[in-house]
Every structure is written in structure tokens, then in C-alpha cells.
Amino acid sequence: xxxxxxxxxxxxxxxxxxxxxxxxxxxxxxxxxxxxxxxxxxxxxxxxxxxxxxxxxxxxxxxxxxxxxxxxxxxxxxxxxxxxxxxxxxxxxxxxxxxxxxxxxxxxxxxxxxxxxxxxxxxxxxxxxxxxxxxxxxxxxxxxxxxxxxxxxxxxxxxxxxxxxxxxxxxxxxxxxxxxxxxxxxxxxxxxxxxxxxxxxxxxxxxxxxxxxxxxxxxxxxxxxxxxxxxxxxxxxxxxxxxxxxxxxxxxxxxxxxxxxxxxxxxxxxxxxxxxxxxxxxxxxxxxxxxxxxxxxxxxxxxxxxxxxxxxxxxxxxxxxxxxxxxxxxxxxxxxxxxxxxxxxxxxxxxxxxxxxxxxxxxxxxxxxxxxxxxxxxxxxxxxxxxxxxxxxxxxxxxxxxxxxxxxxx
Amino acid sequence: xxxxxxxxxxxxxxxxxxxxxxxxxxxxxxxxxxxxxxxxxxxxxxxxxxxxxxxxxxxxxxxxxxxxxxxxxxxxxxxxxxxxxxxxxxxxxxxxxxxxxxxxxxxxxxxxxxxxxxxxxxxxxxxxxxxxxxxxxxxxxxxxxxxxxxxxxxxxxxxxxxxxxxxxxxxxxxxxxxxxxxxxxxxxxxxxxxxxxxxxxxxxxxxxxxxxxxxxxxxxxxxxxxxxxxxxxxxxxxxxxxxxxxxxxxxxxxxxxxxxxxxxxxxxxxxxxxxxxxxxxxxxxxxxxxxxxxxxxxxxxxxxxxxxxxxxxxxxxxxxxxxxxxxxxxxxxxxxxxxxxxxxxxxxxxxxxxxxxxxxxxxxxxxxxxxxxxxxxxxxxxxxxxxxxxxxxxxxxxxxxxxxxxxxxxxxxxxxxxxxxxxxxxxxxxxxxxxxxxxxxxxxxxxxxxxxxxxxxxxxxxxxxxxxxxxx
Numbered sequence: 001x002x003x004x005x006x007x008x009x010x011x012x013x014x015x016x017x018x019x020x021x022x023x024x025x026x027x028x029x030x031x032x033x034x035x036x037x038x039x040x041x042x043x044x045x046x047x048x049x050x051x052x053x054x055x056x057x058x059x060x061x062x063x064x065x066x067x068x069x070x071x072x073x074x075x076x077x078x079x080x081x082x083x084x085x086x087x088x089x090x091x092x093x094x095x096x097x098x099x100x101x102x103x104x105x106x107x108x109x110x111x112x113x114x115x116x117x118x119x120x121x122x123x124x125x126x127x128x129x130x131x132x133x134x135x136x137x138x139x140x141x142x143x144x145x146x147x148x149x150x151x152x153x154x155x156x157x158x159x160x161x162x163x164x165x166x167x168x169x170x171x172x173x174x175x176x177x178x179x180x181x182x183x184x185x186x187x188x189x190x191x192x193x194x195x196x197x198x199x200x201x202x203x204x205x206x207x208x209x210x211x212x213x214x215x216x217x218x219x220x221x222x223x224x225x226x227x228x229x230x231x232x233x234x235x236x237x238x239x240x241x242x243x244x245x246x247x248x249x250x251x252x253x254x255x256x257x258x259x260x261x262x263x264x265x266x267x268x269x270x271x272x273x274x275x276x277x278x279x280x281x282x283x284x285x286x287x288x289x290x291x292x293x294x295x296x297x298x299x300x301x302x303x304x305x306x307x308x309x310x311x312x313x314x315x316x317x318x319x320x321x322x323x324x325x326x327x328x329x330x331x332x333x334x335x336x337x338x339x340x341x342x343x344x345x346x347x348x349x350x351x352x353x354x355x356x357x358x359x360x361x362x363x364x365x366x367x368x369x370x371x372x373x374x375x376x377x378x379x380x381x382x383x384x385x386x387x388x389x390x391x392x393x394x395x396x397x398x399x400x401x402x403x404x405x406x407x408x409x410x
Numbered sequence: 411x412x413x414x415x416x417x418x419x420x421x422x423x424x425x426x427x428x429x430x431x432x433x434x435x436x437x438x439x440x441x442x443x444x445x446x447x448x449x450x451x452x453x454x455x456x457x458x459x460x461x462x463x464x465x466x467x468x469x470x471x472x473x474x475x476x477x478x479x480x481x482x483x484x485x486x487x488x489x490x491x492x493x494x495x496x497x498x499x500x501x502x503x504x505x506x507x508x509x510x511x512x513x514x515x516x517x518x519x520x521x522x523x524x525x526x527x528x529x530x531x532x533x534x535x536x537x538x539x540x541x542x543x544x545x546x547x548x549x550x551x552x553x554x555x556x557x558x559x560x561x562x563x564x565x566x567x568x569x570x571x572x573x574x575x576x577x578x579x580x581x582x583x584x585x586x587x588x589x590x591x592x593x594x595x596x597x598x599x600x601x602x603x604x605x606x607x608x609x610x611x612x613x614x615x616x617x618x619x620x621x622x623x624x625x626x627x628x629x630x631x632x633x634x635x636x637x638x639x640x641x642x643x644x645x646x647x648x649x650x651x652x653x654x655x656x657x658x659x660x661x662x663x664x665x666x667x668x669x670x671x672x673x674x675x676x677x678x679x680x681x682x683x684x685x686x687x688x689x690x691x692x693x694x695x696x697x698x699x700x701x702x703x704x705x706x707x708x709x710x711x712x713x714x715x716x717x718x719x720x721x722x723x724x725x726x727x728x729x730x731x732x733x734x735x736x737x738x739x740x741x742x743x744x745x746x747x748x749x750x751x752x753x754x755x756x757x758x759x760x761x762x763x764x765x766x767x768x769x770x771x772x773x774x775x776x777x778x779x780x781x782x783x784x785x786x787x788x789x790x791x792x793x794x795x796x797x798x799x800x801x802x803x804x805x806x807x808x809x810x811x812x813x814x815x816x817x818x819x820x821x822x823x824x825x826x827x828x829x830x831x832x833x834x835x836x837x838x839x840x841x842x843x844x845x846x847x848x849x850x851x852x853x854x855x856x857x858x859x860x861x862x863x864x865x866x867x868x869x870x871x872x873x874x875x876x877x878x879x880x881x882x
Contacts, residue, residue, distance in 0.1 A: 165524070167531040248524060248534035251565045275536045278563065301538055302820055 021068075021403050024048040026061045027076065027380075028069045033387065035078035035356035035371030037349035045076065047378040050401035054374050068408045070382060074395060077352065077387050078372050079123025079379030082331070083359035084241075084267065084291055084322045086127060088113040088143070093131020097172045099229035101136030103127040104155045107148040114143040116328035119405045121335075121381035121394045124153065124370070126363045128160045128241075133172050135160050138241070140363045144399055157363045158241040158265070159229060163253045165246070170256035173242075176230040177260050183227035187220060194218050239263035241291065241362070245271065247278035254282075265289040265320075265362055270308070273300040277311060284315035289362055291320040294337040294351075296344060309354070310346040319346075320362050321354040339388030352387065377401075382408065458484050459497045460810040464506030465791060470765050470780030480510065482787030485567070485809035490783060503812065505791045508804060511761070512780045513549025513788035514743055514796075517687055517722050517768040520729035522551055522560065522740075523568075529558050535565055539730040544806040544814035545821055546741040547796065549788040550769070550778045557772045559788065560806075562813040570774045575665065576629055578640040580656060581649050588652070595660045598630040633662040639685070639771070645670035645694070647704065654682035665771055670694055670706045673713040680717035685771055687722045688714075690749035691738075711763065712754030721755070722771060723747045723763040748797040760797055793826075804828065 025047055032043035034055065044059035045052065061067050070076070088111040089103070106129070117125065125143060129136035138157040145151040163169050197215035204210045232238035242264050244250050250266070257264075266283060268276050270293040283290060290312050296305050313319045323330035324337055334355065342351045360370025369377050378401035384393040396406030460482045467475040467490065481489045481496065496502060522543050524534025534540070540560050543551065550559050556572045580588055604621035612618045632638045642653050645668035654675065657664045663683040666672070670692050672679055679686070690711050696704025707713070711721045725746045731739040747760040755763070769779030777786045787810040794801040802822060806814035817823050 165532045165534055167528055170531055246534060247536045248565070251535060252531065255565055278536045299820065304820075 021047075021398070021401065021408065022066055023401075024065055026065050026067045027382075027408075028061075028067055029074060029076040029382075030070070030072045031074075032076040032372065033078070033352055034373060035352060036373070037353055039349075043076065045372060045378075045380070047398075047401050050378055052372055052374055052376050052378050055372050070408075073385050075383045075385060075387060075392075076372070077121075077381050077383060078356045078370060079381055079397065079399060080121050080331075080334070080355050081124040081126075081357075081359040081363070081370050082122050082322055082334075082355075083126040083138075083320055083362045084128060085125050085326050086130060087117060087125070087326055087328060087331070089127055089130075091130065093129055093135050095132040097134040097176060097226060098129075098131065098136050099134045099159055099176065100225035101129050101131075102139065102155065103129040103137060104139035104148065104152060107139065107141065107151060109146055109148060109151050113328055117143040117331060118397055118399065119394065120328065120331035121383075121397050121405075122331050123379040123381075123397065123399045124360065124363070124365065126157055126359070128158075132162055133169070134162070134176070137238070138363070140365050142399060144404060153368065154363065154365050156238055157365070158239050159233065160267075161240050161242045161264075163242050163244050163249050163256065165248050165252050170252055173253075173256045174258060174260075176226060177234075179224065180227040180230040180234070183221070183224045184231075190221050191218070233262040234260070236263060239265070239364075241265050241267050243267040243269060244276070245269045245274070247275045250276070250279045250283070265291065267291040268308075270295045270297060270324075273298040273302075274308070275300050277306065277308060280308075280311055280315045280317070283312065284317045289318045289320055289358065291322060291359075291362065293324045294321045294334075294341045294346075295324055296341065305344070307341055307345045309341050310344070313346060313350045313354075318358050318361075319350060319354045320359045321351070322359075335387050335392070336390050339390065342388050348388070382406070457497070458810060459488075459500030460787065460807070461494070461496050461500050461502045462510055462789065462791065462807070463496075463502055463504050465508050465510040467510045467781060468512075468761070468796075469782065470512045470761060471782060472780070477506065480781060480787070480789065482810035485787055485811070487781065487783050487785050487787050490781065503791075503805065503807075505805070508791045508793055509796070510781070511547070511790050511792060511796050512765045513778060513790050513806065513808065514547040514764045515766075515768040515772075515774075515779055516543070516548045516551040516724065516728065516740055516743060516764075517771060518724050518728040519543070519548075519551035519553055519740055522548075522730065523553050523558060527554050527556070529553060529556050530565070530569055533558070533565055533568060535561065535563050535568075541814060541819055542730045542732075542821065543740055544808075545803055545816070545819065546743055547790040547792070547803045547806065548740060548743060549790065549806055549808050550774065551740075552768075552772060557774055559778070559786070559808055560813070561808050561811075564809075567809060570777055571772060574772045575641040576638060578642055580642055580653050581644060582646075582652070592656065594627045594630050595634075595656065598626050598634055599660050601626045602631070602634055634660060636662070639663050639665050641665045641667055641687075643667045645692075647671040647674050647702075650675050651678055654678040654684060657682040657684065668692075669714070670710065671704060672719070673707045673710040674703045676713045676717035676719060679714065679719045683718075685720040685722065685767070686711075686714050687724060687768075687771070689726045690723055690746050690753060690755075692726065708749065708753035710753065711750035711760075715755055715759050720767050720770070721750070721759065721763045722768045723750055723760070724768075744796050744801070745799050748799060751797060757795075757797060802826065 027045040029043050030041065032040045032045060040057050042058045043055065044061060045055045047053060089106055091106060123142060125141050126138050127141060128138045137159050139152060140154040140157045141151040142153060161173060194215055201210065201213040201215055204213055233240060240262065242253060244253060266288045268290055274297050292309055294309060297308055298304060299306050309319050309321060321338055323334040338351050338355060342348050357366060357370040360366040369379050372380055378398060380398050381394060382396040384395050386392055394406060396408050397404050462480045464477055467478050467480060478490060478492055479494045480487060481494050522539050523529050524537035526532055540562055544560050544562060548560060550557065555574055557570050557574055558568045559570060561568055578591060580591055601621060608618060608621055633640050642664055644650050644653055644666055650672055653664050653666060665685045667687045669686040669688045672686055688710060692706045694706045715721045723746050725738055725740055725742055727739045729739055730741055737745055743764055747764045751757055751760045766775055766779035769775040778788050781789060787807060789807045790803050791805040792801050792803055802816055804816045805812050817828055
């Protein structure tokens with residue numbers, strides 16, 4: 001009884017109010033990476049109203065605009081985007097196909113993890129619903145805000161689908177489209193029935209009889225939420241992120257998709273020795289993005305190391321990298337882990353893109369975040385040095401133009 | 411690897427002449443005829459040709475053709491012989507100095523396909539075990555009640571037949587089970603007799619009712635009609651005799667799994683038209699009190715075969731096991747057959763026992779089990795006698811596509827590497843010798859041995875193949 005009480009009494013550390021940045025200001029950095037692959041030296045970044053006004057080399061800043069000149073070692077990169085995370089969310093999902101379910105319904109803005117997330121320099125998160133089969137839809141949030149709507153950037157960013165080498169997993173996908181077909185057929189019949197009744201009603205001239213035949217206004221069938229999701233996939237208003245573990249899963253996925261056409265990207269769950277490399281060429285040809293951890297894996301049955309993210313990138317597949325562990329600690333180690341695979345072969349600018357602009361594109365918010373370009377949100381991170389060096393610290397994090405972690409000195 | 415794309419002079423000339431010829435004839439054709447002319451041309455473009463050139467072809471059911479060529483079209487063997495016309499664009503694998511055998515057939519397997527039942531939906535076509543089985547020469551295997559091809563890298567065209575090898579039990583350990591089964595056979599054969607009689611009688615009396623099928627086991631009817639063959643598990647002499655007698659009494663051909671003491675009652679089994687599935691090295695000693703012959707014999711396969719029993723051989727463990735005692739798993743199917751040769755079985759019969767015989771038992775001998783025109787292009791290319799324990803499978807071809815290349819996989823590439831592989835170190839997969847990046851890329855290529863390796867192999871290797879590889 002005593003211990004919890006004692007804990008409660010311990011004065012909580014006074015939250016250090018980050019000194020506010022003005023509405024309009026400029027950052028001068030010796031190195032700025034835009035996230036598109038471009039590296040600007042002697043860069044000037046002009047921010048107003050939470051948005052990037054302009055960014056460029058050696059720009060002249062108008063007199064009167066506060067200029068924050070960074071240390072020569074410091075590097076500015078865009079706020080990181082983690083497109084595939086559940087940090088800050090609780091609860092476990094259900095199994096089976098629930099494509100209508102939304103991760104936005106389980107948002108918990110007060111979750112303590114978000115402040116930790118901010119400190120790591122991650123400024124955009126894609127939350128997916130947990131569960132098996134088809135767990136539901138992803139929501140894009142900023143790790144800031146006291147209400148769910150204040151956090152939300154975009155809902156229904158992608159539909160998460162888990163594919164495996166089994167009939168049930170394949171049926172969940174192909175069966176979903178079949179459900180949509182059935183619904184459309186039913187709706188068509190329903191409409192035809194009403195049309196016939198209406199025709200009869202229109203032809204009838206006798207007033208008394210006519211009153212009896214009135215079919216009333218047309219009532220469409222009740223929405224089938226599952227069928228509706230698959231219809232959305234078809235018409236392009238929703239895309240899918242399909243998770244596979246093995247190369248075999250990928251072939252079964254292609255088999256399950258069949259003739260169906262919709263937008264989807266690929267999530268590859270990295271394991272110690274995986275064989276996804278068998279289909280790297282096929283994935284590259286399909287033009288899908290691939291979401292995976294920055295991990296060195298082993299060629300199955302051997303101790304030979306393979307850098308699969310680099311292999312995917314080299315084959316021409318846009319790569320999205322996510323932290324190895326989905327936790328604040330994992331976020332902290334994220335840049336270092338990406339650095340490891342850069343050191344063993346992944347192209348450096350691809351790597352930067354893979355944690356900023358590419359995930360933003362996956363989430364469909366690359367018009368707002370993911371890179372430092374004019375018109376986008378002013379989400380950026382000031383690092384103590386090279387982003388992929390192991391010792392580099394996060395000095396400051398700016399989200400929507402506002403300092404949310406660390407400090408910037410005039 | 412030295413797969414090349416064939417650029418044939420003759421076809422080039424044809425390609426030049428054909429349009430000229432067609433344009434000359436064009437005015438004579440009506441529009442419909444023109445269409446007909448065009449259609450086969452587009453079909454031809456999608457045809458996939460694959461030629462194994464210059465190997466000694468052990469066809470299995472036929473002769474051995476030395477230095478001949480097997481040409482396959484869309485996964486089916488199209489032509490076998492000498493001086494074949496190889497169509498333009500065909501993939502050509504020069505195997506001179508090597509031997510070509512039909513892909514081996516395993517009548518039992520575990521864990522090759524990665525999935526459980528319902529292979530078509532659950533197979534893992536990249537599983538390690540599948541590659542290792544291909545390395546052992548197995549290209550077709552039974553898994554549960556399905557028989558499927560080891561088509562590495564593909565999930566279609568896999569299952570050849572399902573619902574195969576229905577089991578029956580007829581053993582002295584269950585006398586009541588024996589009686590029930592016997593009664594079922596009696597009822598079924600009575601029904602067949604009645605049915606035959608009815609067919610004769612109904613000619614004179616059209617009102618006559620068809621005999622009732624009620625209570626008749628339909629699967630047993632199929633055995634009696636010769637549409638399917640039941641599988642028994644039996645190893646003891648008495649059980650084998652009983653099964654042989656049951657089969658002879660009712661007139662069906664049993665398949666007997668185990669069959670350890672078959673050599674003692676081989677004549678009876680032969681007369682009953684039985685087939686045996688056995689492990690050549692099975693060991694069991696006879697009871698000490700027994701005066702008569704008993705126990706296992708290394709000559710089992712040979713004696714049974716001499717008595718007219720078709721013999722299928724399977725190792726004692728049908729999985730791929732990389733631990734424990736070597737030589738008892740499916741990777742040593744050929745070694746097991748070699749032991750049958752040690753017991754007196756002819757080499758031809760030993761090859762049959764791991765190719766065409768199991769294919770027959772599973773009802774897929776029209777597709778696999780031998781190299782014949784019209785059958786699937788499932789072949790293995792070895793550097794020596796397939797039954798010799800030192801022989802390596804260099805390539806395995808399934809449905810006209812190389813699905814295993816010894817030098818491209820890590821498992822055996824380092825043991826007696828192929829000469830041309832030794833000459834080009836960048837082709838090798840030795841870890842640590844080449845920079846990380848190169849290894850990674852190389853391995854990526856190796857996974858699709860059929861493609862991407864066409865270039866750069868040409869000049870280096872052609873001469874070396876003449877040396878005959880490294881034959882034991």
C-alpha cells in the first residue's frame with residue numbers, strides 16, 4: 001500500500017516548456033537533406049505558419065526575420081515517417097476479414113508513447129489495426145494533439161491484408177471481391193425489380209389501381225461494409241498493404257489476386273533467414289512498394305549475409321523502411337539500423353527516402369509531409385551530425401513549424 | 411551455367427522468306443483466311459522450347475541414346491533424337507558428357523512442399539526441402555493423397571493426381587477387420603456377377619430390375635473393376651499370403667507397402683499380380699523359435715521382381731533429414747535403389763523402381779516416369795550412373811525448365827564443382843571471396859537459373875564440356 005502512495009507523491013519532473021519558435025523564421029544549416037535525395041549545403045529553410053516557404057542554398061533572408069544559425073556539424077533532415085506502427089495504441093485485434101475496421105477508432109491521444117516518439121524525430125505515423133486476416137484500415141497521425149481529430153492527418157490510408165500460403169488467407173482476399181460482386185448483382189436485381197414496378201405504375205391509367213401500385217422512392221440495398229471495402233479497392237479510393245512472409249506467399253498472393261486490379265503495396269515481414277529474394281525481380285516488375293525492416297538476413301540454411309532492402313532497391317523497387325522493433329526504443333535505433341544497411345550496400349539517398357518521402361507516399365500524404373519542399377508542413381529534425389552515424393543525437397524536432405523536442409538557439 | 415538462346419540460321423531465312431511469300435499470296439486470301447494464317451504465328455511466339463543437347467539419354471522405358479537431344483515444347487517432350495531442328499529462341503542446355511535420366515518419383519514424401527494438404531493452395535515452391543529433393547533427383551512425389559511435381563518457383567501445374575493409393579487393412583492383428591473386409595469383397599463381387607447376369611437377362615426381359623447397389627462399398631467395386639488398386643501395409647509372411655489369397659480369390663491387384671518377408675512368398679505375390687513398395691535395406695530378424703525362413707533380406711527386391719512383382723523402392727524415411735545417420739532419407743532414394751542392385755536386382759529394374767513403377771502405382775505414368783515423346787519434360791542430368799552413390803544431380807528439369815542447378819545452389823556447389831564453374835569464379839557462390847554486393851547480386855540471379863544467365867557463358871564453357879565433366 002505504501003509503495004504506490006510514495007510513488008504518487010514523488011514530484012513529477014517539471015515538463016520543460018520548449019521555447020516557442022516564432023511564426024516566421026529561417027534556419028541556416030551547413031547541411032540539409034530534403035528527403036527527395038537532394039543534399040543542400042549552406043542551406044536556408046524559411047518557415048511561416050507551420051509550412052515550408054522555401055528551401056535553398058545560400059538564400060538571402062530578409063532583414064527582421066529571426067534566423068537560427070545551426071552549428072556547422074548539425075544536419076537538418078525531414079521529420080521521419082513511420083508508415084507501419086502501433087506505438088501508442090493498445091489492444092489486440094480479432095481474426096478474420098474485417099476490412100471496414102478503422103485504426104482511427106482506437107486512437108488514444110493521451111498515450112505516453114507519443115512524447116517519446118516526438119523525441120526520436122518521427123513526426124508522422126501510420127497506425128494500422130491489429131489482428132489477422134484482413135484487420136482493417138490505417139490512419140495517418142502526427143504524434144501531437146489532445147484529440148483524435150487533432151492528431152489525424154488522413155484516414156483510410158491503406159487496408160492492411162495479411163497473406164499466407166493457405167486456402168483461408170487466399171480466400172479472404174479473393175472471397176472479398178466475390179462478395180462485392182454478389183452485392184452488386186443483388187443490388188442490380190433490386191433495381192430491376194423496382195424499375196419494373198415503376199414501369200407498371202407509370203403505365204397504369206386507372207387512378208385507384210395506380211395508387212396501389214406505387215413502388216415509392218427507390219431504396220437501395222443496405223451497405224455491406226465488407227463488400228463496400230472491396231468495391232473501394234476496385235475504384236481506387238482505397239489501397240491495400242499486403243503482408244507476406246515468404247516468396248511462396250507472394251506467388252500465392254498473385255494467384256489470389258488473379259485478374260483483379262487494384263492498388264497495393266507489399267509488406268515483407270523480415271525474419272532471420274528468409275527466401276523473399278526469389279521474387280525480387282517479380283516484385284520490381286510489378287512496380288509495388290515494399291515495406292520492410294532495415295535488417296541483414298541470412299541466406300537460408302547458411303550463415304551468409306544478405307542485404308534484402310538493398311537488393312530490392314537495386315532491382316528498382318521503391319523501399320519503405322520501418323524500425324526493427326515497433327517501440328520508442330526501436331524508433332530511437334531506427335536511423336542507426338538504416339545506417340547499418342547503408343554501410344553494407346543500400347544506396348544512401350534511397351535510404352533517406354525510405355524513411356521520409358517514400359513512406360509518406362505509401363500513406364498518400366506525400367503532398368504534405370515527407371520532404372522539405374516549399375508548401376509542405378515544416379516537419380524537420382536537427383541532428384548533431386550525419387543521420388546514419390551511430391553516435392548522432394537528435395538535437396531538436398520541429399513539427400508543423402513548432403518545436404516539440406530539444407532546443408534551437410538564436 | 412551454360413544455357414544459351416538458340417539463333418538458328420534456318421529459321422532466320424524462313425523468317426525473311428515467309429513474309430515475302432505471304433505478301434505474294436495475300437491477294438489470293440480472303441480476309442478470314444488471312445486471320446487463320448496469323449493466329450498460328452502468334453501461338454508460335456508464346457511456345458517455350460527447351461533442348462537438352464548432347465547427353466546420354468536413359469529413357470527408362472526405351473533405349474539409351476548416346477549424345478542425343480531431347481526437345482521439349484511448353485513443358486512436354488516434343489522430340490528425342492539426333493540432329494533435331496532446334497527452333498529459334500529455344501533455351502539450349504548443353505549436357506554433353508552427362509547422363510539424362512527421367513526425373514525420379516518418390517512414392518512417399520514428407521515436408522517437401524512446405525504446405526499441408528491442399529498443395530495447390532499451400533505449397534511453398536521455394537522450400538529448402540524441395541531444393542534438396544531436387545538435388546537428389548526427385549521431381550515427382552506423393553504427399554498425403556496427392557501426387558505433385560517439384561516445380562520449384564511455381565505454384566501452378568503442381569498436382570498431378572489426387573485421392574491416390576486408397577488404403578485397406580487386412581492383417582492378422584485384427585481378425586474382425588479381416589472378416590468385415592472379406593464380406594465387403596464378397597458382397598461387391600456378388601453384385602458384379604448379378605449385374606453381369608442382369609445385362610444378359612434384360613435383353614429377353616426388359617422389365618427386369620437392375621440389381622441394387624445398396625450396401626456395396628463403391629471403392630471396392632472400383633478395385634474389382636480394375637479402376638483402382640488398394641494399398642495394404644504388410645510385412646509378415648502370413649499377412650502377405652493372406653492378402654495374396656484375397657486378391658486372387660476376388661481378382662484385384664494389391665499394392666503392398668513394407669513387404670519385408672515378401673521374398674519368402676514371392677511366387678504367391680507374383681501370381682496375385684501384386685506390387686511391392688519396399689526399402690531395400692530394411693532390417694528385421696526372424697523369431698528365434700521359427701524354423702521356416704523369416705526376417706528381411708537384401709535380396710527381397712530382386713526375388714520379388716524375378717517372381718513378377720513390380721517393385722517400387724523408397725528409403726526408410728521419406729522426409730529430408732539433415733541430421734542423424736546419413737543415407738536413410740529421401741535424399742538417398744538412389745542409394746536405396748542401389749542397395750536393391752546389391753541384392754541382385756538388375757540396374758534397369760532398380761531405375762524403374764524409382765521412376766516408372768511408382769508413377770504407375772500413382773496413376774501418373776502417362777505424364778512422368780520415363781523420357782518419352784508426349785510426356786512431361788521432367789528430367790535429371792547427372793555426372794554418372796544415377797545409382798552410384800558418388801553421382802551428383804547437376805541439373806533437374808521440371809516441365810521444360812531448369813529448377814535446380816548444382817552450381818547455383820549453395821548446398822553441393824563446392825563439392826566437385828563443374829569444370830566450367832571452376833573457370834569462372836564470379837559464377838561461384840563461395841561466401842567471403844567476393845565482395846558482399848557481388849555475392850548478393852549473384853545469388854539473386856541464381857534463383858532463376860532458367861533466365862538471366864544467358865550472357866557471357868558461351869565461349870568459356872563449350873570446350874570444357876567435352877571433358878565429360880567430373881564423372882565418378
